[in-house]
Structure formats: structure tokens, C-alpha cells
Amino acid sequence: MSEPQTSIKPHDAARQALVEHRSRQLLDAAARLMERDGSEAVSMQALAAEAGVSVGLIYRYFGSKDDVLLAVITDVLGAFSTTVPEAVEEAGEDPVRRLAAAFAAYCRVIDSHRHAAVLTYRESKSLDEAGRDRIKRLEVETSEPLRAAVRDGVEAGKLVAADPDLVAYNLLLLAHAWALKHWYFEQTRTLDSYIRDQLALALRAILADGLGDAYADLLSVGR
Amino acid sequence: MSEPQTSIKPHDAARQALVEHRSRQLLDAAARLMERDGSEAVSMQALAAEAGVSVGLIYRYFGSKDDVLLAVITDVLGAFSTTVPEAVEEAGEDPVRRLAAAFAAYCRVIDSHRHAAVLTYRESKSLDEAGRDRIKRLEVETSEPLRAAVRDGVEAGKLVAADPDLVAYNLLLLAHAWALKHWYFEQTRTLDSYIRDQLALALRAILADGLGDAYADLLSVGR
DNA sequence: TCGGAAAATGAATATACGTTCACTCTCGCT
DNA sequence: AGCGAGAGTGAACGTATATTCATTTTCCGA
Numbered sequence: 001m002s003e004p005q006t007s008i009k010p011h012d013a014a015r016q017a018l019v020e021h022r023s024r025q026l027l028d029a030a031a032r033l034m035e036r037d038g039s040e041a042v043s044m045q046a047l048a049a050e051a052g053v054s055v056g057l058i059y060r061y062f063g064s065k066d067d068v069l070l071a072v073i074t075d076v077l078g079a080f081s082t083t084v085p086e087a088v089e090e091a092g093e094d095p096v097r098r099l100a101a102a103f104a105a106y107c108r109v110i111d112s113h114r115h116a117a118v119l120t121y122r123e124s125k126s127l128d129e130a131g132r133d134r135i136k137r138l139e140v141e142t143s144e145p146l147r148a149a150v151r152d153g154v155e156a157g158k159l160v161a162a163d164p165d166l167v168a169y170n171l172l173l174l175a176h177a178w179a180l181k182h183w184y185f186e187q188t189r190t191l192d193s194y195i196r197d198q199l200a201l202a203l204r205a206i207l208a209d210g211l212g213d214a215y216a217d218l219l220s221v222g223r
Numbered sequence: 224m225s226e227p228q229t230s231i232k233p234h235d236a237a238r239q240a241l242v243e244h245r246s247r248q249l250l251d252a253a254a255r256l257m258e259r260d261g262s263e264a265v266s267m268q269a270l271a272a273e274a275g276v277s278v279g280l281i282y283r284y285f286g287s288k289d290d291v292l293l294a295v296i297t298d299v300l301g302a303f304s305t306t307v308p309e310a311v312e313e314a315g316e317d318p319v320r321r322l323a324a325a326f327a328a329y330c331r332v333i334d335s336h337r338h339a340a341v342l343t344y345r346e347s348k349s350l351d352e353a354g355r356d357r358i359k360r361l362e363v364e365t366s367e368p369l370r371a372a373v374r375d376g377v378e379a380g381k382l383v384a385a386d387p388d389l390v391a392y393n394l395l396l397l398a399h400a401w402a403l404k405h406w407y408f409e410q411t412r413t414l415d416s417y418i419r420d421q422l423a424l425a426l427r428a429i430l431a432d433g434l435g436d437a438y439a440d441l442l443s444v445g446r
Numbered sequence: 447t448c449g450g451a452a453a454a455t456g457a458a459t460a461t462a463c464g465t466t467c468a469c470t471c472t473c474g475c476t
Numbered sequence: 477a478g479c480g481a482g483a484g485t486g487a488a489c490g491t492a493t494a495t496t497c498a499t500t501t502t503c504c505g506a
Binding site: 183 | 261262263338344345346347348359363385386388389390392393396397400403404406407411420421423424425427428429444
């Protein structure tokens, strides 16, 4: 009934700290590798080299390559779910402003993880069924702030959208598009002008009549 | 100065026919394989099996796997450049109707090659720089009908778009999205309702004031 | 009918990569 | 100081798969 060792607690704490540290080190290395050489370049050996550890060590902290990739994706999705709500709060009460802030925040997170953010689009033989389902669910969940903002706008009579979910999902897609089609958009746009122009276009479709003046600043298009 | 063989001409014709036949056979097999098992499943051995030929034969008609994939993509892009203009012509003179027809045609082509159409999004280590550039150029070219329709609509005063190119490219993206995010959209939509709803939403953003009634049929949403 | 050139075959080769494991190193405790 | 458990190592293994090539088959013209 008694523990074989009395020092379980402190051990566990140290262990946890190490796990935390190694996981972060590896996930950071994976992200770095991805942004530098593309997501195809993330092999276990390359990851080990980038992180400055041995191949075998990775398997002490992640069960498989799938697990690593899953964790990278989860990381990015986590960034959404902290950054975006924050930005929305800062935008104040107006649902239109909140929507604009949410979209901008999405785009900015994606811009700083351009490859990792679109890992989901890779028809990976790697990621198994369960992992894919989990990611899909998370992805839909992280689009919730957008959906909420659109719904609020409709309820407040400031937006008109027959299908708020479609509007929100399209905005999510356009945020992803900044990464997916970066080679195209970068020819003519910066991140800021992309956000501004896409937002202006989207708002034109859903802003209630007569509100153009109130949001003129959001409806302007880049020079 | 004289040819070693007098029968060069007929030979060449027969050769050409064979090349044509084999290429089609292989590209069709690749497309079939892709739609059935996903694009990751297209290995040279699987392709050979699906086409009912030997592995070595593929290399007689394509220099490498890259070449095969490139040809598959080119095939789909070719389908765009014949189908879409056709659909646009059938839609008559009205630029708004033409735009609607173009978008619908895009979506339909994509729907029938859901995996192949989206091969471009695979961050393939396979496809080399030159091939990717060629594809990018072709992809932009195939979006020309959309661009033209939007521009015409603006000139005719029926559409209002600060940046017609962005509008056209977004529509292209939304067509791709039917394939990219099929797992999401299929939950709530059919291809037809997808086309209708996306078109309605997009038109709301760009239709000139007072034209709502004239295009009420294009602006309706829902089942 | 026959010879040979082109077409086709598929086993073998090369390579890249995920995963494992026998071994070494580190460090806290006695 | 010495020991032992857990941390870390990296060569080796298995597998998948792109590519090659020696060999066989097909088929057309003489």
C-alpha cells in the first residue's frame, strides 16, 4: 500500500519540466524547419539535427512522426484560440469591428506560421483517421470567434447574412489563402493590404444598407 | 542526304498514335487512382497496376513521376480552358450571367477531379521549380474567363469592384475550396447548393446598386 | 516465313526515411 | 567515491518507392 519511493513528487515535477522543455524544443525546431525548407523537409533525422538532439530522443517524447506533426498543428490552433479572442476583445463592442479584428488576427497568426498553418491541407498518408478528425474539429472550433462575430452583427442589424456560417468559413478560407497562395498574393500585396482588401470586399457583401459611412475606414481599398 | 528508310512518315504516324494512346491510358489511370485512393496513393507501381502495364513502360512515355503528375495537372487545367469558355458563351451577353456561368463551370470541373484539381496545393518535394512555375502560370491563365467577366461587368456598370483581379481570384479559390474543404462543405451542401450560395454571397459584394431585382434568381440562398 | 527493331516486362537497384535498440552518459543519492 | 535509473545516442533495420536495365514479346516489312 505504501509507495516504493518517498520522493515521487519532486521527481515528477522535474520530469514534467523536462518533458515540457524537450517538447517545446522539438516543436520549435519543427516549425523552424518547416518555415525554412517547407513541410516536406521535416524528416525525423532533419528534425533531430535542427533541434540538436539525436533521432532516438524524439521518440522518448513523441510516439511517432504523426504525433509530432499533430502537436505542431495543435500548437498553431492553440495560437488562434488565445490570440484571436484577445484581439476581438480589444476591438470593443461593435460586432463589425470585432469581426474585422478577428479576421486580421487570424491572418497574422497564419502569416507567422505560413507552412504549419496549412499542414492540414496536405493529404498526408501520415496523419491517421483519428488525428485528422481531431484536427478538423479543432479547426472548426477555432473559427468560432468569426462565426460569433457574424452572428452578433446580424442580430444587431448591422450585418445581413443569409448563412452566417458560410460567411465565417469563407473568411477562414481567405485567411488560409494568404498562406496557400502566398506566391500569388505576395506579387501585389503585403499582409496588411491583403487583410484590408479582403475585409473590404467581404464587408461589402454583408454590411447592412446605409452603414457604409459608419465603416468607411474598413471599406477602403489599398492604393 | 537521303533517308536511310523510306517509310519514315507512316512509322511516325503510328508512333504518335501509340504515344497518344499510352499517355491517355496512363493519365486516366492516374486520375482514377487519385480519386479513388487519394493523391498520396499514386506510386509508380500502383499506377502501373491500375493501368495494367509494367512499371518500366511508364518511363517510355514519361521521363519521371514528376512528368506524370505535371501531365495530370495540365490535363485538368486543359479541361478548364475548354469547358469554362464554352459555358460562358452559352450564358449569353450579360456579364453577370457570364460570371455566374464561369464560376459554376469551374466548380463542376473541380468536382469531377476533386483530387487532381488540388494537386497544386501539395507542397510536393517532387515537382521541381520549373514545373511549379509553369503550373502557376497556367493556373492564373485559366482564371482569365472569371477576370474578364468581372471586368466586363464593371465596364458595363453592372458590377462594382475596386479590384476585379482580387474578386476573380477569390472566386477561383472558392471553387478550389469545394475540393480542399470537401469534408466540411459536404456536411451541409451539395455541389449545386454550394455554387448557388457562394455565388449569391459574392454577387452581394459586387453587384451595382439597384440591380438586386434583375438578378434575384442568382441572389437566393438555401436548399 | 523470317529477322530485327521497337515495345513491353518486372526483377533488381538505389535511396530516403520512420523506427528500434544496445549501448553510453549524467547526475542525484547514499 | 560509487552506483543505478533514467536520459540520451546514433548506427542499423525494415519498408516504401522511384528508377534502371537485361531480357522477352510483339509485330511489321521483305
